[in-house]
Amino acid sequence: MSKINSYIQQFLHNFFHNYIMEVGRVSVFFYESIRWWFKKPSRFKEVIYHMEFVGNGSLVIIFLTGAFTGLVFAFQAWIGLSIVNADNLVGPVTGLAVARELGPVLTGLIISARAGGAMAARLGTMRVTEQIDALDVMGVDAKNYLVAPRILASILSTPLLCAFFDFVAMIGAYILVAYIIKLDPAVFVAKLKMFVQPRDINEGLFKASIFGAIFSTICTYKGYNTKGGAKGVGDATNYGVVASMVTIIILDYFLTKIVAMFDAGTLRL
Amino acid sequence: MYAIEIKNLQMRFGENEPVLKGIDLQILKGAITFVIGFSGTGKSVLLKNIIGIYKPTGGDIEVLGKSCSHLSPTEKIEMRKKFGVLFQGAALFDDHSVIQNVMFPLNEHRKDLKRNDRYEIAKSRLLSVGIEEKHFKKLPAEISGGMQKRVGLARAIALDPEILVYDEPTTGLDPILTEMVDNLIVETQGHREGLTTVVVSHDLTAAFRLANYIAMLDSGKVLLYGTPEEFLASQNPLVRKFVDKGIHRK
Numbered sequence: 001m002s003k004i005n006s007y008i009q010q011f012l013h014n015f016f017h018n019y020i021m022e023v024g025r026v027s028v029f030f031y032e033s034i035r036w037w038f039k040k041p042s043r044f045k046e047v048i049y050h051m052e053f054v055g056n057g058s059l060v061i062i063f064l065t066g067a068f069t070g071l072v073f074a075f076q077a078w079i080g081l082s083i084v085n086a087d088n089l090v091g092p093v094t095g096l097a098v099a100r101e102l103g104p105v106l107t108g109l110i111i112s113a114r115a116g117g118a119m120a121a122r123l124g125t126m127r128v129t130e131q132i133d134a135l136d137v138m139g140v141d142a143k144n145y146l147v148a149p150r151i152l153a154s155i156l157s158t159p160l161l162c163a164f165f166d167f168v169a170m171i172g173a174y175i176l177v178a179y180i181i182k183l184d185p186a187v188f189v190a191k192l193k194m195f196v197q198p199r200d201i202n203e204g205l206f207k208a209s210i211f212g213a214i215f216s217t218i219c220t221y222k223g224y225n226t227k228g229g230a231k232g233v234g235d236a237t238n239y240g241v242v243a244s245m246v247t248i249i250i251l252d253y254f255l256t257k258i259v260a261m262f263d264a265g266t267l268r269l
Numbered sequence: 270m271y272a273i274e275i276k277n278l279q280m281r282f283g284e285n286e287p288v289l290k291g292i293d294l295q296i297l298k299g300a301i302t303f304v305i306g307f308s309g310t311g312k313s314v315l316l317k318n319i320i321g322i323y324k325p326t327g328g329d330i331e332v333l334g335k336s337c338s339h340l341s342p343t344e345k346i347e348m349r350k351k352f353g354v355l356f357q358g359a360a361l362f363d364d365h366s367v368i369q370n371v372m373f374p375l376n377e378h379r380k381d382l383k384r385n386d387r388y389e390i391a392k393s394r395l396l397s398v399g400i401e402e403k404h405f406k407k408l409p410a411e412i413s414g415g416m417q418k419r420v421g422l423a424r425a426i427a428l429d430p431e432i433l434v435y436d437e438p439t440t441g442l443d444p445i446l447t448e449m450v451d452n453l454i455v456e457t458q459g460h461r462e463g464l465t466t467v468v469v470s471h472d473l474t475a476a477f478r479l480a481n482y483i484a485m486l487d488s489g490k491v492l493l494y495g496t497p498e499e500f501l502a503s504q505n506p507l508v509r510k511f512v513d514k515g516i517h518r519k
Binding site for chain 1: 317320321322342345346347349350352354356357358360361362363373374377378428
């Protein structure tokens with residue numbers, strides 16, 4: 001029994017030790033990268049290029065996910081609210097859930113998988129084929145050229161995608177209410193306006209930009225530090241995407257708590 | 270005068286056994302120096318220390334009389350501009366065309382030139398290594414391995430470096446391409462006065478044909494440094510084994 005206890009203790013110690021060390025390394029990597037935002041040479045063209053990749057390139061998938069999320073959430077809300085005869089609240093319930101949680105979290109998860117995976121794979125391939133070393137020996141800081149523009153582009157693009165997700169999801173919910181379950185669309189819109197405030201949308205957009213920073217930092221970190229050949233690239237992509245997704249979901253809880261404490265006035269900076 | 274002076278260079282990764290255990294080596298300016306040795310003797314690690322990718326855990330490297338130990342980021346960039354490196358796999362940017370690859374260092378460091386002038390410099394470098402204009406807009410994946418090496422060399426000499434470093438330039442190439450790359454090394458050296466060339470290689474035939482000096486590494490130290498003639502005359506058993514096997518295989 002004591003052997004099992006000591007094994008579990010050792011396992012937990014190693015797990016948390018490694019986890020904390022990795023968080024530290026990622027934080028240092030983030031700092032070393034973003035300080036290039038304020039230094040020359042500026043990489044404006046690269047930021048625009050990556051915004052196009054992260055943002056524009058994700059519109060179709062965000063459109064599909066947003067539309068069906070709005071549809072299905074409004075449908076489930078209607079089923080539940082009908083029980084207590086409150087089906088005129090389908091609009092605000094869906095609106096609040098989408099603006100505060102579903103929009104930023106699902107956008108973060110989808111973009112982590114699509115753009116984050118691509119970032120990790122791209123940088124990983126560049127590492128194992130010595131392209132990053134080539135940049136370094138040409139006197140070009142790889143973090144300045146490869147990492148900083150990707151992180152900035154993700155921070156700027158993810159809230160825009162989240163806003164698009166919110167809009168499409170509410171259109172989906174409206175279509176369900178107006179044409180499928182045949183409730184009064186005017187009530188849907190009126191209640192939505194009454195209960196969903198700009199600060200709810202801002203909360204979602206704020207979370208989305210944090211999630212953009214999280215997935216781009218983790219995925220570029222994993223790609224940048226890839227070791228080995230094709231297997232290393234695969235591992236970096238896999239770990240990058242999984243770690244980003246898990247971090248986004250865990251962090252969402254804490255961000256929600258922080259925003260709620262701000263709203264309640266119990267947290268002041 | 271020495272182009273590169275390596276003093277008691279040590280390198281270890283984490284808690285593992287040191288890869289370099291005190292390398293002392295002086296690479297003469299204007300000469301072709303080959304660094305040879307069995308696999309796992311630290312050749313590539315030495316090369317990456319010289320070009321600044323790795324930071325040594327002990328000792329110092331002086332490049333053109335300046336120590337690399339405590340350089341500021343700006344000084345580091347200036348130091349790296351003195352080097353041109355041809356990587357083993359050419360390391361071309363796969364989303365850049367051939368001409369964009371060669372223009373890349375010029376775009377980064379010669380912003381004082383007009384875009385057209387940078388293009389002309391890149392074009393002249395590519396033509397000097399035998400890449401015709403019809404290939405300029407191709408991506409690296411669309412040209413052969415030999416051409417990739419030549420484009421890599423054109424990129425390495427784009428900024429007129431004072432030191433040119435080749436990492437295993439002929440590994441994995443057929444005999445015809447090997448000879449082509451060997452000739453490129455000699456031609457590039459011949460066309461640029463005062464250029465110092467360092468080649469990390471297994472290719473003994475090329476070393477004896479091209480090198481002014483050869484350094485052989487063993488177990489993280491310099492086993493022998495001298496002219497090709499001194500190498501052939503050496504009675505050191507490890508040198509003899511390497512030379513005999515290499516020449517026999519060729």
